[in-house]
Amino acid sequence: MSEKRLFSGIQPSGPIHLGNYLGAIKQWVEYQHDWDAYFSVVDLHALVARPGVKDLRERTLDTLAMLIAIGIDPKSATLFVQSDVPAHSELAWIMNCFTSIGQLSRMTQYKEKSETQGETAGLFNYPVLQAADIALYNAEVVPVGDDQLQHLELAREIVRSLNSYAGKEILVEPKPLLNKSSRIMALNNPEKKMSKSVSGSAIGLLDSEDEVARVIKRAVTDSDPNSSTPSGALKNLFTILESVSDVQTIAKFEEMRVGGHLRYSELKEQLIDDVVAFLRPIQQTYKTLRADTGALNEIRLQGAKKAEVVASDTLQKVKSALGLN
Numbered sequence: 001m002s003e004k005r006l007f008s009g010i011q012p013s014g015p016i017h018l019g020n021y022l023g024a025i026k027q028w029v030e031y032q033h034d035w036d037a038y039f040s041v042v043d044l045h046a047l048v049a050r051p052g053v054k055d056l057r058e059r060t061l062d063t064l065a066m067l068i069a070i071g072i073d074p075k076s077a078t079l080f081v082q083s084d085v086p087a088h089s090e091l092a093w094i095m096n097c098f099t100s101i102g103q104l105s106r107m108t109q110y111k112e113k114s115e116t117q118g119e120t121a122g123l124f125n126y127p128v129l130q131a132a133d134i135a136l137y138n139a140e141v142v143p144v145g146d147d148q149l150q151h152l153e154l155a156r157e158i159v160r161s162l163n164s165y166a167g168k169e170i171l172v173e174p175k176p177l178l179n180k181s182s183r184i185m186a187l188n189n190p191e192k193k194m195s196k197s198v199s200g201s202a203i204g205l206l207d208s209e210d211e212v213a214r215v216i217k218r219a220v221t222d223s224d225p226n227s228s229t230p231s232g233a234l235k236n237l238f239t240i241l242e243s244v245s246d247v248q249t250i251a252k253f254e255e256m257r258v259g260g261h262l263r264y265s266e267l268k269e270q271l272i273d274d275v276v277a278f279l280r281p282i283q284q285t286y287k288t289l290r291a292d293t294g295a296l297n298e299i300r301l302q303g304a305k306k307a308e309v310v311a312s313d314t315l316q317k318v319k320s321a322l323g324l325n
């Protein structure tokens with residue numbers, strides 16, 4: 001296995017959607033064999049929104065099962081639940097001491113989310129825990145969607161500040177890794193990113209055929225599909241098509257667009273068929289995995305054990321570099 005480290009995380013805050021998949025998880029699956037990869041279901045981050053005790057517990061296992069159904073192989077990558085590895089919270093505290101209120105106040109996600117979730121200390125300090133997640137594994141790269149870029153830049157700043165205080169390069173400065181679908185837009189509003197919390201915005205990976213059809217049929221397409229400058233809405237539909245359809249289909253629709261005879265209705269019908277066909281095997285695998293809670297908990301336990309080894313080693317190094325032991 002390669003020694004190059006990679007880390008990424010996802011909140012168990014509801015069903016995974018196509019935006020999460022295309023923006024981040026698809027890359028996780030691709031990179032898991034060439035990198036020493038760590039993927040975490042970040043339940044401490046999800047607690048910030050106080051989702052309810054039962055929901056958080058269930059969604060954590062749902063998310064774990066879905067990541068495996070999509071293609072994360074727990075034998076290849078280290079797949080674990082954040083709260084199972086206490087070093088995350090401990091390093092987050094230490095990193096808080098190297099983060100200013102000014103830096104945290106500039107985070108756009110805090111500004112947006114505090115309107116609905118309230119101004120809790122947890123939401124304010126959320127990016128510090130995220131920085132700790134990454135730094136514990138000394139990850140060089142972090143495959144994410146572009147909404148996480150600001151958090152990643154802050155993580156780099158916190159690492160620099162801690163290293164400078166310690167007087168040595170104790171932690172690695174992580175870099176984001178983006179792919180070309182790093183920002184999938186909402187189907188009902190191409191100005192906003194696809195998100196699980198807004199109805200009509202996302203295609204969930206567990207959506208039924210009817211739900212997929214409804215969301216795609218209602219997708220906003222207000223401009224001429226054959227315009228020489230394709231709208232954001234059209235580009236978004238093409239990005240989805242390129243991820244779920246075969247090469248001939250993609251080429252056919254691209255030709256129709258260039259030739260000036262593309263019809264939205266035809267594109268949408270094709271998308272419905274291909275998204276449903278793409279989701280079907282994932283949903284079947286998910287159902288089987290999710291039904292066996294014992295096996296899932298065993299994967300969870302083994303993942304935490306593997307993560308713990310690296311995390312506690314890094315934490316010890318940080319503590320001794322800072323005079324904490």
Ligand code: TYM
Nearest residue numbers: 008009010011019020023024130144145182183184193194
């Ligand atoms: P979360 O749970 O909101 O999303 C998981 C991943 O999906 C990406 N994503 C998208 N990509 C493209 N288009 C979209 N519409 C879209 N919506 C979501 C996100 O960018 C993310 O990569 N704070 C993180 C979780 C986290 C984390 C970390 C990530 C905690 N610690 C350490 C990386 C490293 C979050 O809320 O992701």
